[in-house]
Amino acid sequence: xxxxxxxxxxxFLVIKAAKEFKKEIEKVKLDDGTSGLAALxxxxxxxxxxxxxxxxxxxxxxxxKHKQELTALLQMGVTxxxxxxxxxxxxxxxxxxxxxxxxxxKTEIQQLEVFLKEGG
Numbered sequence: 001x002x003x004x005x006x007x008x009x010x011x012f013l014v015i016k017a018a019k020e021f022k023k024e025i026e027k028v029k030l031d032d033g034t035s036g037l038a039a040l041x042x043x044x045x046x047x048x049x050x051x052x053x054x055x056x057x058x059x060x061x062x063x064x065k066h067k068q069e070l071t072a073l074l075q076m077g078v079t080x081x082x083x084x085x086x087x088x089x090x091x092x093x094x095x096x097x098x099x100x101x102x103x104x105x106k107t108e109i110q111q112l113e114v115f116l117k118e119g120g
Contacts (some may be wrong), residue, residue: 012076013107018086024055025087037093044097044104051111063115070116080112 009037026052034042043050058066073083084105088094094115 010076010078013073013076014082014086015090017078017083018071018072018090021083021087022090023051025091028054037097040094041097044100047101047104049107050113051108051115055111055115067116067118070112074116080109083112084108 025040026036028039028043030039030042040050043053055063055066070080074080084098088098098108
């Protein structure tokens with residue numbers, strides 16, 4: 001059974017991690033110069049993972065850092081679903097984008113899970 005303080009700590013970690021992820025996804029820029037929310041919508045409409053696109057664009061050092069942070073969160077009981085839900089809570093404008101295609105949210109969660117399972 002998780003203690004109240006443990007539950008609060010986990011909630012705080014989810015919020016903090018989502019804020020960091022939010023900062024990063026706001027930097028998304030497409031080759032044609034489209035950026036921000038418009039770029040995210042184009043990716044989602046094309047069925048392209050926002051999470052996967054972001055992670056592919058990271059340097060090896062950034063990937064290592066993100067993997068360590070995500071692994072630590074998972075070990076504390078934070079799930080990829082909890083993290084994505086918090087990002088959407090902080091960026092409600094993402095909700096219609098993520099929910100616009102059947103299965104898109106599940107694909108985004110799978111992208112995080114695949115990233116964590118990759119070697120390196």
